[in-house]
Amino acid sequence: MLDGLRLWRETGVKMGVFTNKPAIFTEVLLERMDIADFFDVVVSGDTTEFKKPHPEPMRHACRWMGVEPAKNLHIGDSLNDVQAARAAGCAAYCVPYGYSEGVPVTAADCDALVPDLLAAFQVAKGR
Helix, strand or coil: CHHHHHHHHHCCCCCEEECCCCHHHHHHHHHHCCCHHHCCEEECCCCCCCCCCCCHHHHHHHHHHCCCHHHCEEEECCHHHHHHHHHHCCEEEECCCCCCCCCCCCCCCCCEECCCHHHHHHHHHHC
8 A cells, every 4th residue: 555655646646535434533543554644635524514425525625635526536445435436526446455334346336446556546547
């Protein structure tokens, strides 16, 4: 994951974290994993009035980063991620690991099913 985060960061693209976890847990986890500095915005479950799969948290992140949702790529690990991205008007790539809420994502659910962030970069670069 770190190699993928570094590669995406080198492009200068803004990155964010979008989770349903409360901010008190999200921020500590990102710091503990030593990845907090990769992200320009963190949208937690209590940042807006709504949580995934509602589109408002993703729209909030897009507004904060100054990007139109149609130009945003969301990379997630659950059907909630795909539903939120679609509802917000964003592209959605999925990785087959992470917190899938017991329902694994499939290639049919998203724009691309990728094994990791490095592969997501390669697929996005080719589009």
